[in-house]
Amino acid sequence: xxxxxxxxxxxxxxxxxxxxxxxxxxxxxxxxxxxxxxxxxxxxxxxxxxxxxxxxxxxxxxxxxxxxxxxxxxxxxxxxxxxxxxxxxxxxxxxxxxxxxxxxxxxxxxxxxxxxxxxxxxxxxxxxxxxxxxxxxxxxxxxxxxxxxxxxxxxxxxxxxxxxxxxxxxxxxxxxxxxxxxxxxxxxxxxxxxxxxxxxxxxxxxxxxxxxxxxxxxxxxxxxxxxxxxxxxxxxxxxxxxxxxxxxxxxxxxxxxxxxxxxxxxxxxxxxxxxxxxxxxxxxxxxxxxxxxxxxxxxxxxxxxxxxxxxxxxxxxxxxxxxxxxxxxxxxxxxxxxxxxxxxxxxxxxxxxxxxxxxxxxxxxxxxxxxxxxxxxxxxxxxxxxxxxxxxxxxxxxxxxxxxxxxxxxxxxxxxxxxxxxxxxxxxxxxxxxxxxxxxxxxxxxxxxxxxxx
Amino acid sequence: xxxxxxxxxxxxxxxxxxxxxxxxxxxxxxxxxxxxxxxxxxxxxxxxxxxxxxxxxxxxxxxxxxxxxxxxxxxxxxxxxxxxxxxxxxxxxxxxxxxxxxxxxxxxxxxxxxxxxxxxxxxxxxxxxxxxxxxxxxxxxxxxxxxxxxxxxxxxxxxxxxxxxxxxxxxxxxxxxxxxxxxxxxxxxxxxxxxxxxxxxxxxxxxxxxxxxxxxxxxxxxxxxxxxxxxxxxxxxxxxxxxxxxxxxxxxxxxxxxxxxxxxxxxxxxxxxxxxxxxxxxxxxxxxxxxxxxxxxxxxxxxxxxxxxxxxxxxxxxxxxxxxxxxxxxxxxxxxxxxxxxxxxxxxxxxxxxxxxxxxxxxxxxxxxx
Numbered sequence: 040x041x042x043x044x045x046x047x048x049x050x051x052x053x054x055x056x057x058x059x060x061x062x063x064x065x066x067x068x069x070x071x072x073x074x075x076x077x078x079x080x081x082x083x084x085x086x087x088x089x090x091x092x093x094x095x096x097x098x099x100x101x102x103x104x105x106x107x108x109x110x111x112x113x114x115x116x117x118x119x120x121x122x123x124x125x126x127x128x129x130x131x132x133x134x135x136x137x138x139x140x141x142x143x144x145x146x147x148x149x150x151x152x153x154x155x156x157x158x159x160x161x162x163x164x165x166x167x168x169x170x171x172x173x174x175x176x177x178x179x180x181x182x183x184x185x186x187x188x189x190x191x192x193x194x195x196x197x198x199x200x201x202x203x204x205x206x207x208x209x210x211x212x213x214x215x216x217x218x219x220x221x222x223x224x225x226x227x228x229x230x231x232x233x234x235x236x237x238x239x240x241x242x243x244x245x246x247x248x249x250x251x252x253x254x255x256x257x258x259x260x261x262x263x264x265x266x267x268x269x270x271x272x273x274x275x276x277x278x279x280x281x282x283x284x285x286x287x288x289x290x291x292x293x294x295x296x297x298x299x300x301x302x303x304x305x306x307x308x309x310x311x312x313x314x315x316x317x318x319x320x321x322x323x324x325x326x327x328x329x330x331x332x333x334x335x336x337x338x339x340x341x342x343x344x345x346x347x348x349x350x351x352x353x354x355x356x357x358x359x360x361x362x363x364x365x366x367x368x369x370x371x372x373x374x375x376x377x378x379x380x381x382x383x384x385x386x387x388x389x390x391x392x393x394x395x396x397x398x399x400x401x402x403x404x405x406x407x408x409x410x411x412x413x414x415x416x417x418x419x420x421x422x423x424x425x426x427x428x429x430x431x432x433x434x435x436x437x438x439x440x441x442x443x444x445x446x447x448x449x450x451x452x453x454x455x456x457x458x459x460x461x462x463x464x465x466x467x468x469x470x471x472x473x474x475x476x477x478x479x480x481x482x483x484x485x486x487x488x489x490x491x492x493x
Numbered sequence: 494x495x496x497x498x499x500x501x502x503x504x505x506x507x508x509x510x511x512x513x514x515x516x517x518x519x520x521x522x523x524x525x526x527x528x529x530x531x532x533x534x535x536x537x538x539x540x541x542x543x544x545x546x547x548x549x550x551x552x553x554x555x556x557x558x559x560x561x562x563x564x565x566x567x568x569x570x571x572x573x574x575x576x577x578x579x580x581x582x583x584x585x586x587x588x589x590x591x592x593x594x595x596x597x598x599x600x601x602x603x604x605x606x607x608x609x610x611x612x613x614x615x616x617x618x619x620x621x622x623x624x625x626x627x628x629x630x631x632x633x634x635x636x637x638x639x640x641x642x643x644x645x646x647x648x649x650x651x652x653x654x655x656x657x658x659x660x661x662x663x664x665x666x667x668x669x670x671x672x673x674x675x676x677x678x679x680x681x682x683x684x685x686x687x688x689x690x691x692x693x694x695x696x697x698x699x700x701x702x703x704x705x706x707x708x709x710x711x712x713x714x715x716x717x718x719x720x721x722x723x724x725x726x727x728x729x730x731x732x733x734x735x736x737x738x739x740x741x742x743x744x745x746x747x748x749x750x751x752x753x754x755x756x757x758x759x760x761x762x763x764x765x766x767x768x769x770x771x772x773x774x775x776x777x778x779x780x781x782x783x784x785x786x787x788x789x790x791x792x793x794x795x796x797x798x799x800x801x802x803x804x805x806x807x808x809x810x811x812x813x814x815x816x817x818x819x820x821x822x823x824x825x826x827x828x829x830x831x832x833x834x835x836x837x838x839x840x841x842x843x844x845x846x847x848x849x850x851x852x853x854x855x856x857x858x859x860x861x862x863x
Contacts (some may be wrong), residue, residue, distance in 0.1 A: 150861060227787065228852035230530060240527045290861030352640040387849045389841050403735035406723075417854075452841045459796070460845040 047189065048344070051308030051332050054171035054187040055313060058194060060170035061366030062316070063298040068134065068156070071291040072115035078154050081111055088412050092425050093147040095475050100143040107144075113137045121163075124173020128164065135160040139179070146425075151381050152292040155202060155229040162198060163349060165343045166191045166238055169286025170333050172313055177326065185331035194203045194347055195302050198354070200260035205358050205379040207256030212492025214369070214384075215253065219245035221253075221385035222454035255279055262466060276300045276326055284434060287382070363467055364479050370486035372422055388453040388463060393432065394437055395445040397467075405433055419455045423464065423480045431468035447471050519600075528777070534695045534705050536768055536777035543686050544771035545588045552582040553676040560672035566753040567659035569652045569732045575645055580750060582675070583638050587757040589682075591716040591765065594709055595694065596685035602678055604633045610740055611639035613647075620667045625862075627674050636671050637744070644668045647746030693743070701851075703718040707853045714843050717762055723838040729822050730829035737829075739822040749816035756811050763804040780847065787850050796846055804840045810835050 069327040075081065085091075085102040093100065117134035118128060118278040139157045139225040142148070155304035165185050169175040176183035189393070221243070226239040226248065255275065262272035280293035301308070335343065358425050362372030369384050370377060391406040405415045430447040437445055437479070446469040461484075462468075468482045495731040508510040559578040563571040586606060593603050604625075612634040619625040619635060634640075644667070649655045658664055695853050697705040723733070724743070769778025780795040810832055815821035822831055850853075 151862070164650045174593065182628045227528075230528075231704070237527060288861060292861070385849060385852070387845045389845050391837065401735045404727075404732050406733050440528045452845055454849050457850065459799075460841055 050189045052189040052192055052335070053188045053309070054167070054185055054307045055194050055309040056302055056304070057166060057168050058172040058193075059312050060161070060299070060302050061124060061127075062122055062172070063301070064159075064163075064295075065120075067114055067291060067295055067298065068118035068138075069122060072111055072118060074291065076111060076115075079084060081108060083231075083412075084140075084414070085144055088145070088147075088415060089410055090415075092415065092419070092428055094146050094350055095424070095477065096141055099144045100140060102144045102213040102419070110137050110141060115140060121168075124169040124175050127169030127173060127175050131160060131168070135164060145415075148416045149376060151377075151379055152290070152295070154294075154377055158350075158354070159195075162322050162347065164192060165347055166194070167333050172327050174484050180329070183327060183329055184328065184331045184333035185329050188333070188335070190344075190347075192302065194351075195299075196260075196264070199302070199353060200264075200483050201351075202356055203256050203260050203377055207258075208382050208493050209358075209378070209380045209383055210249070210253035210256060212383075212490055214421050214456050214492075215249050215491050216492075218456070219249045222248050223385070224385045224457055226286070228292075235285075239335045241323075252279075261335065263300060266305075269303060273300055273304070287487060297416055366479075366483065367486040367490055369490060370453075371480065371483050372424075384456055386421045386453060386455050387417070387460075388451060390420045390426060390449050390451040390464075391459070392433060393448045393450065394433065394442065395448060396442065399444075410436070420451070421463070422443070423483050424475055426451065426464060427470060427473055427475050428481070434471055445471070458488060497578060497582050528647075528666075528783055529697050530706055530783075531695060533768070533778035533783060534698065536711070537690050537765075538686070538695050540770040540773075540777055541765060542777075543691065543767070544590075544682045545585075545592070546679070546686050547584045547587045548771065549582070550676075550679050552578070552585045553579075553679040556582045556782055557672050557676040560669055562667040564659065564669050565829050567656045567665075571655055572645065572652055572656055579641055579645060580747070583642075583744065583750065583754060586638065587754055588771070589772055590720065591713055591760070592763060593712050594705075595690045595715065596682045598712075600678060600681065601630065602682055602787070604630070604680055606637040606675060607743075608633040608637060609639035609724075609743055610745060611635065611637075611643050613643060616640055616667070620663050622786050623666075625667070625670075627670060627714065629859075636674055639743070640669075640671050641675070642744050642746045644671065646748075687758065702854070710848065710851065710853050713762075714763070714848065715842075717836075717843060718840045721758050721762065721838060722833065725758065725818070725828060729818055730826055730833055732830070732833050733768045737772070737822045737826045739819045742818045742822065746818060747832065751815050752811065752816050752819035752821075755814075755818065756808065758805055759804065759811065763801070763808075766800060766804070780851075784847065784850055796842070796850060799849075800839070800842050800847065803835070807832070807835045807839060 046276055086104070091101060102378065114134060114137035119129045121134055133211055135157070138160060139321060142153045150258050167181065167184070170184040170187050195280060208489065210216070215294055223242070223245040226245055229239045230236045230240065234325060237436035259275065259279075262268040262275070277297055280297050282295040283289055301312075313324055318324070331361060358378030358380075361368045364371065364373040366373070369386075390407070392407070393402055395402045397407075407419075411419060411429075419429055430449065434445045434447050448466055450465050450466045452460040453463040453466040465482050465484055470482065473480070474484055507567050511811060523854045526727065529698075544728055556578045559571070559575040563575045594630070597603070616635050626632065644664075645655065648671070659668070694705050697703070699705075702708065727733060728741040729738055742751045743754050766779060767781045770777065781801070783798040784800075785795060813828055814832060815824070815828075818829070
């Protein structure tokens with residue numbers, strides 16, 4: 040066993056797939072930063088709001104006013120240099136840091152996709168993605184290698200497999216499989232699609248999509264791994280992600296996933312891709328084909344492998360942390376983020392915050408639009424950690440306004456996956472008595488139904 | 494390569510088979526397995542919105558004519574007639590105010606016609622100086638129905654005194670300008686519905702945030718929450734400040750119009766929900782039908798029934814309100830707060846339950862989803 044493990048970690052493979060991955064990843068990230076900017080989202084999401092919702096422990100990460108644009112510039116420039124493989128390690132680190140900083144600025148915009156990009160770019164710090172077909176390798180033959188350790192490419196496959204497989208596991212629940220929720224809510228509204236529009240109104244289509252989505256997520260990593268099904272699987276990847284792009288406002292992510300799935304193909308395919316690119320840009324590809332294998336220095340190798348091992352250990356365990364909390368996960372959302380629960384719930388809420396003077400009994404309601412953007416108000420209204428932070432913010436605001444003996448209550452209704460809206464937060468509890476933490480939030484009222492499954 | 498083309502061919506074949514089959518089976522409208530949103534939009538436009546605006550436009554036309562008569566010959570008799578025209582127009586405005594889409598949105602129609610409380614000192618100053626421009630957004634609270642209310646009801650205690658004030662040319666022309674502007678803006682909105690906007694509205698069946706159903710629903714719910722719940726009840730009751738503010742009621746200077754306006758507005762919103770034709774008991778495709786189609790069974794009850802029941806509760810609670818909401822706030826604000834609570838329950842049903850069932854997102858931030 041040990042011998043086999045050792046043998047595996049000393050086995051080599053072509054560097055081309057990793058080079059193609061780096062090239063496409065960097066280009067797509069550059070494109071998505073530009074797209075984000077052109078859509079005016081930097082201003083809308085990070086400049087205009089009056090307050091920003093922080094991740095617990097990362098309260099110090101805030102937008103920097105107009106300097107926020109510089110972070111995006113840094114991120115975009117880094118993505119470009121990652122793509123061409125110039126000073127790769129420096130720029131993948133700066134990409135990881137700037138991208139992650141952007142994501143941490145306001146959790147209103149949290150998406151599994153963004154988290155995926157963050158951890159993927161972290162992993163890439165430890166991969167020799169510039170060993171082949173990069174500017175680094177072009178300029179300095181000492182850095183050029185045609186062969187790299189096999190684990191460098193397999194780690195990317197593993198990460199993708201985790202994302203898909205866990206997304207599939209998360210779909211093993213009664214709402215998804217037995218009620219076809221939330222697709223039953225989402226799909227009928229796509230009535231305007233050419234050809235598909237009418238189908239989207241059919242109940243059997245909702246079930247068909249739910250079940251096939253679950254089966255797709257659970258099996259696709261294996262179908263991609265196995266040579267015989269690989270081509271078919273890739274076709275499925277393309278169809279599936281194009282479909283999600285058509286049906287949902289999902290941005291660049293489908294393309295990122297389609298391109299990422301290429302990593303499962305044999306080096307032959309990647310050499311073909313690189314030959315096309317080379318001939319287009321007039322690059323002499325043969326200069327990289329030196330048959331050399333990259334050998335990490337022992338210390339570096341040990342550190343890198345340990346970090347990657349810890350990384351995957353966390354990745355495999357983190358999605359299960361919800362088991363440590365009481366109550367229904369979809370309702371409390373305790374342990375919901377960072378666990379590949381993608382497009383699983385349709386949730387909406389309404390919160391009316393009440394400021395009370397505990398001595399005089401005087402009370403008034405807060406107009407959320409005075410403080411929050413519509414997007415923030417929407418996200419805040421069904422996520423308890425948002426409400427807690429907002430309650431503390433309101434107390435601070437009204438204290439400065441001269442109000443005294445402040446207590447903050449919320450009357451809050453939440454609807455989950457088509458159930459009728461129900462009270463969510465205990466309206467009798469002064470939210471200022473609670474601080475954010477990883478502990479269970481006891482001010483959440485229990486879910487009045489049951490969702491069976493993982 | 495053969496493999497791909499084979500697969501694609503097969504997929505295409507299956508796909509084509511499915512869709513054509515489907516087309517054959519189902520009628521576009523009214524079938525049990527589909528809901529025709531275009532028919533709903535057409536019902537909204539042709540049987541509710543357009544006739545409401547036509548009716549309102551004739552009310553504002555009449556309002557302008559009565560203002561003309563009064564300013565040409567300021568007499569108590571003409572004042573009484575002008576007031577009647579004002580009251581009718583203000584009530585009719587409640588049937589169109591929720592349709593802030595298209596031309597109305599472009600013009601900021603509601604803000605120009607009904608921003609209250611009106612700014613008394615600014616109005617008096619502008620009348621005196623004769624220097625004003627009612628097209629500026631900064632003059633929202635110096636015109637529209639609230640200003641008209643002040644000008645024909647609030648300038649003095651007795652009718653005779655009010656008539657006396659209109660011996661002044663400055664007052665005459667300001668009153669006339671306010672009345673004209675209400676009528677002109679209304680003509681403009683009405684004309685756009687008579688013109689191409691109706692077709693644009695009905696044909697824009699897309700489910701994006703710019704599609705008619707999504708966009709209008711956001712406007713509709715916003716109207717109910719901000720302008721009906723907060724505007725007519727919440728602000729005067731001091732819900733957001735803790736201090737009752739009787740000065741914030743709609744139609745502050747009309748003795749007993751505010752409750753009537755409130756009820757008219759609730760009824761209009763409910764009628765729209767049920768797809769009820771303007772000034773008729775007939776109904777057509779509506780939110781109610783749409784929700785029923787989507788089979789929104791909630792708590793053993795249908796969502797549309799819950800929503801209608803809540804409208805009924807709001808209306809029956811409203812019968813307990815004083816004719817003048819101003820005096821209601823001053824004498825017993827608790828009833829106002831109860832009205833707010835009932836409206837609040839409806840906001841939750843509309844904004845959370847209905848919008849979720851229809852899969853319409855509440856915000857226009859078109860950022861990416863998961």
